[in-house]
Amino acid sequence: MIVLSALLINNIVLIRFLALCSFFGVSNKIEVSLSMGMAVIFVMTIASSASWIIWYFFLSPLKIEFLRTASFILVIAMLVQLVEMYIKKSSPALYNALGIYLPLIATNCAVLGIAILIIDYQLGFLKSIIYTISVAAGYTLSIVLFAGIRERIEIAPIPDILKGAPIIFITAGIMSLAFLGFAHLFGL
Amino acid sequence: MNTWKVFTNGLLRENPVLVILIGLCPTLATGSSMNDGFGMGIAATFVLVASNILISLLRNYTPDAIRLPIFIVIISTFVTIVDYVMHAYMVELYASLGVFIPLIVVNCIILGRAEAYAYKNSILPSLMDGLGMGAGFTLTITTLGAIRELIGNGTLTFLNRELFNISVSNNFQPALLFIMPPGAFIVLGFMIAGVRWILKKV
Numbered sequence: 001m002i003v004l005s006a007l008l009i010n011n012i013v014l015i016r017f018l019a020l021c022s023f024f025g026v027s028n029k030i031e032v033s034l035s036m037g038m039a040v041i042f043v044m045t046i047a048s049s050a051s052w053i054i055w056y057f058f059l060s061p062l063k064i065e066f067l068r069t070a071s072f073i074l075v076i077a078m079l080v081q082l083v084e085m086y087i088k089k090s091s092p093a094l095y096n097a098l099g100i101y102l103p104l105i106a107t108n109c110a111v112l113g114i115a116i117l118i119i120d121y122q123l124g125f126l127k128s129i130i131y132t133i134s135v136a137a138g139y140t141l142s143i144v145l146f147a148g149i150r151e152r153i154e155i156a157p158i159p160d161i162l163k164g165a166p167i168i169f170i171t172a173g174i175m176s177l178a179f180l181g182f183a184h185l186f187g188l
Numbered sequence: 189m190n191t192w193k194v195f196t197n198g199l200l201r202e203n204p205v206l207v208i209l210i211g212l213c214p215t216l217a218t219g220s221s222m223n224d225g226f227g228m229g230i231a232a233t234f235v236l237v238a239s240n241i242l243i244s245l246l247r248n249y250t251p252d253a254i255r256l257p258i259f260i261v262i263i264s265t266f267v268t269i270v271d272y273v274m275h276a277y278m279v280e281l282y283a284s285l286g287v288f289i290p291l292i293v294v295n296c297i298i299l300g301r302a303e304a305y306a307y308k309n310s311i312l313p314s315l316m317d318g319l320g321m322g323a324g325f326t327l328t329i330t331t332l333g334a335i336r337e338l339i340g341n342g343t344l345t346f347l348n349r350e351l352f353n354i355s356v357s358n359n360f361q362p363a364l365l366f367i368m369p370p371g372a373f374i375v376l377g378f379m380i381a382g383v384r385w386i387l388k389k390v
Contacts, residue, residue, distance in 0.1 A: 014369060015369050016217070017213050017216045017217035017369065017372070018213055018217075018291075019213070020212040020213045020216065021210065021212060021213070021296060024209070024212070066268055066272065067268075068268075068290070069264045069267055069268050069271070069290045069293050070260075070261060070264035070265065070268065070293075073260055073264055073293055073294065074257065074260065074261070077257070077260070108294070109213050109291050109294040109295075112290070112291060112293070112294050113287055113291055116287055116290055116291075117287055120287065161381050161384060161385055162377075162381050165209060165377075165380050166377045166378065166380045166381035166384070167377070168377070169373050169374070169376050169377030169380065170373065170374050170377040170378070172373045172377075173370040173371070173372070173373030173374035173377065174370065174374075176369045176370040176373055177365070177370040180368060180369065180370060
């Protein structure tokens, strides 16, 4: 249930409006957006498990909840750096595939957003991980589909004033409409 | 460039949302009514101006290599202030903006202006830049909210006061689509096209 809800019904990009910068930024080609999606799944899982641990073992017992935003963003940025260095050493092939996307993800609002949401929803550790993976998979699904549409738009005849950004937004709106159709699926 | 020009730059010519296309997440997510849009705009403007001033003050003491973590700490401090003040005094607005208040910290506009402007300029221009960019952002998000609310709900509310309500005068059927997520994308798409058209004319 959690998986379906995060993947389709509350799709993070099209319904929740997170991670839009990268959604519009790197959706030119299907292959590129696929590796971006993989990188997001990877980083998001690590980031939310780290923030879960920080919240329940440090911030909450020590009553310093007001440091949430500051500590989460710093820890996420640091983790991304660490992961990047580790991957660079251990598997150059993976590094080449994810490469430039890793640092970009550190400032991706979806990563911090999900870290905050799992705290707000008071999910347990295992549930948080499952939720995060399905959210990230939803991101990958929508960005890959969107890249497919954009490749076709490139060659379509479009009024001059709408070329570029405007038509992309309108396309995203229509896609979002399609995802809205999943609402109330299986009585959720 | 004089300070007035710095201010007006952010309104149209370098409007962060409509021209540079950054800060999209909060714009689309919270611009579903005029009220929420304005609240989000003011919150982000406060953080933008305050962090611009502080970063500009500290620019001679900030080591180049670790400037980004320093910026992030400064920004997140102000975001936390906004978060707690809003929770205390504006509970309704806080509830409807939700997770997007803490997410101001990763708003590309703020970090972008810190890096591109405040880090290189003195206090007064940085202040004006923050005000201008913030005003451009607030104007965009409020307009988007107003359009969506008017078409999707038939009302206009500003600062919790109802300015306009179409449903009392005739049997108007609001297009619900516009206050739902797809409406945000579509209206913003047309707004970007509109600004491009204006910039081409002048």
